[in-house]
Amino acid sequence: MTTFQDLGLSPRLLTALAKTTLTTPTPIQAQAIPHIMQGRDLMGLAQTGTGKTAAFGLPLLHRLLDIGHPPGPRKVRALILAPTRELVTQISKNLEVFTKGTPVKVTTVVGGASLFRQSQALAKGSDVLVATPGRLIDLLERSDVFLDDCGYLVLDEADHMLDMGFIHSLRKIAKYIPLKRQTMLFSATMPKDIEDLAGTYLRDPVKVQVSPPGKPADKIVQGVHYIPQGDKAKLLEEYLKKHPTEQALVFGRTKHGSEKLMKLLVTWGFKAGSIHGNKSQGQRDRTLTEFRNGDLDVLVATDVAARGIDIPGVRHVYNYDMPNVPENYVHRIGRTARAGAEGTAVAFCAPAEMGELQAVEKLLKKPLPVLGGAPWAADIVAAAPKPGQNRGQRPGGRPGGKPQGQKPQGQKPQGAKPHGAKPQGRPGGNAAARPAAAKPMGGGGSPQRRKAAPTR
Numbered sequence: 392m393t394t395f396q397d398l399g400l401s402p403r404l405l406t407a408l409a410k411t412t413l414t415t416p417t418p419i420q421a422q423a424i425p426h427i428m429q430g431r432d433l434m435g436l437a438q439t440g441t442g443k444t445a446a447f448g449l450p451l452l453h454r455l456l457d458i459g460h461p462p463g464p465r466k467v468r469a470l471i472l473a474p475t476r477e478l479v480t481q482i483s484k485n486l487e488v489f490t491k492g493t494p495v496k497v498t499t500v501v502g503g504a505s506l507f508r509q510s511q512a513l514a515k516g517s518d519v520l521v522a523t524p525g526r527l528i529d530l531l532e533r534s535d536v537f538l539d540d541c542g543y544l545v546l547d548e549a550d551h552m553l554d555m556g557f558i559h560s561l562r563k564i565a566k567y568i569p570l571k572r573q574t575m576l577f578s579a580t581m582p583k584d585i586e587d588l589a590g591t592y593l594r595d596p597v598k599v600q601v602s603p604p605g606k607p608a609d610k611i612v613q614g615v616h617y618i619p620q621g622d623k624a625k626l627l628e629e630y631l632k633k634h635p636t637e638q639a640l641v642f643g644r645t646k647h648g649s650e651k652l653m654k655l656l657v658t659w660g661f662k663a664g665s666i667h668g669n670k671s672q673g674q675r676d677r678t679l680t681e682f683r684n685g686d687l688d689v690l691v692a693t694d695v696a697a698r699g700i701d702i703p704g705v706r707h708v709y710n711y712d713m714p715n716v717p718e719n720y721v722h723r724i725g726r727t728a729r730a731g732a733e734g735t736a737v738a739f740c741a742p743a744e745m746g747e748l749q750a751v752e753k754l755l756k757k758p759l760p761v762l763g764g765a766p767w768a769a770d771i772v773a774a775a776p777k778p779g780q781n782r783g784q785r786p787g788g789r790p791g792g793k794p795q796g797q798k799p800q801g802q803k804p805q806g807a808k809p810h811g812a813k814p815q816g817r818p819g820g821n822a823a824a825r826p827a828a829a830k831p832m833g834g835g836g837s838p839q840r841r842k843a844a845p846t847r
Contacts, residue, residue, distance in 0.1 A: 407493075423435050466537055469545070627739070631688075639690075640707070685704065714747065
């Protein structure tokens, strides 16, 4: 059996590891660490929860420890880019555990936090900078940080970085980094655009793959429940009541819809919180801390905010809304069954989400077991409102008026939200007052790879 000592890591890192729960390397760590220590560019493919942070973090720190002198003012030696604030924070915390007792300095910069304080933190330089792309560009354009001495670049969760539209940010950042560098790219899935990205930024890379791309953790019990959109909230309540002492993650599609669902769960007596792009970084950090400490039983999140949630206690994941991008399904359910634990993942599928479900099953190369209901008939799917229709309105519309989902000239349609509110589907309420195929939030056609707005 391979040990961390066998990998040739610095004694100082081994001392720090001895104080953690990490005893033996995971497969991705055992395969990636030797190549990175040899200075090779690397493409790592592994599902979430397999220890990717240590796979690139430990050999990177090993190489930095050999330098022996501090970085210059506002200089950075190694840059780690991740798509979300939560993931950046998670990576930094792990690195700080590994660097305890060493002179290596780790700095974190994310959007939603004080730009001035981050600039101050970078004033004396940093060995490792962990950042979201948007905030890093802010600092680069202000000359608050310089990357001309950066010899290491890590792109973590690269597939999701592309989904969020960060490709232009990556191109801009790459211009500041010397071509002579070691580059590592890690991803849970391997779509074609990841191959293109690797071809652009990696030189003769070693490819390390410990499980087929897109394959969820084997210990996750998965299933799908066919349910009208308007009945999903009550179904979620039933599922949550089956395991009152176990933590659950619920994934919504929109920020407003996720917040509304969370508030509904609170009124039903659940200890629930939410994280999404409309929350400040402080709010997100506090909610995650409460969830990690067990003060919250249910966390409602969007895809953008959920990256970086590494909480071993999560036993259940509910896809309240099916993901637009099928690869995101793998990331979502990967929030459970962490570090070898067991978990369950249930998808709620409304008529308009059959296309999204079929895309997920195509990615998994197998159908999800049916836990309730039955696959929607083609005529019901065809009649289901498409994305953008019937959101934020009461069923039934206005007699004699414009069709639902269209705004009459010069007046607001009945049931419309106040000016400035974002339309979305109703997560709960009186399901009996809705028609059977109530206001889905998904699309009925085959889903395409859609890009979300970058979150700095």
